[in-house]
Amino acid sequence: MNEADVKNILGLQLPTDPRWADLAALRLEDILTDHAYCEQKAATSCISLIQKYSDRERLVTELSPIVTEEWGHFRLVLAELQKRKLTLGKQRKDVYVNKLLEFQKKGGSPEERFLDQLLTMALIEARSCERFKRLSEGLDDNYLRNFYRRFMESEAGHYTLFIDLAETYIDKTKVRNRWNEWLTYEAGIMKEMELRGDRIH
Numbered sequence: 001m002n003e004a005d006v007k008n009i010l011g012l013q014l015p016t017d018p019r020w021a022d023l024a025a026l027r028l029e030d031i032l033t034d035h036a037y038c039e040q041k042a043a044t045s046c047i048s049l050i051q052k053y054s055d056r057e058r059l060v061t062e063l064s065p066i067v068t069e070e071w072g073h074f075r076l077v078l079a080e081l082q083k084r085k086l087t088l089g090k091q092r093k094d095v096y097v098n099k100l101l102e103f104q105k106k107g108g109s110p111e112e113r114f115l116d117q118l119l120t121m122a123l124i125e126a127r128s129c130e131r132f133k134r135l136s137e138g139l140d141d142n143y144l145r146n147f148y149r150r151f152m153e154s155e156a157g158h159y160t161l162f163i164d165l166a167e168t169y170i171d172k173t174k175v176r177n178r179w180n181e182w183l184t185y186e187a188g189i190m191k192e193m194e195l196r197g198d199r200i201h
Helices: 003-010 019-026 028-052 057-083 095-103 110-138 142-169 172-192
Strands: none
Touching (some): 003 110, 019 028, 019 110, 028 057, 028 110, 057 142, 095 172, 110 172
């Protein structure tokens, strides 16, 4: 995925350094472990949104199957670890996600906080999609390339869903303006973060 594709398809302003896939290939147990926990956290985040906004029918309806899908992804990654006789390690601190959380509006209106929660999820899914595409193109293992291509296709759909949900409940201009702010902020995070092959983000 070149820089133009990253911007046009996902909206991300800065593509992942191509060397990241090479580093990930050297730390397969670590990258699969981190991926497993990313899928687990995605499922629990959707559950939290459903619990908090249970009065928003479309959100509940749309996110309920995502919970099942993300947990299924966790099981797929866990099975891949076991097949390769690798171990699910400990969950690590996710610096990328924690930096995104710092940008969420804490003292704004309920609408602003709701919007930031959805856009945070959209951004995580977009960056995950881009990373999975890197793995689907950059790994030497043909099976794993196909494995990650399937994940990439799934995450692309999730990314757009969270933005669509935001536009269901909030003025579209507000959503797009705030999304552009998020994209600029995320590009800054990516410039500052150390390039590591043991993390999805």
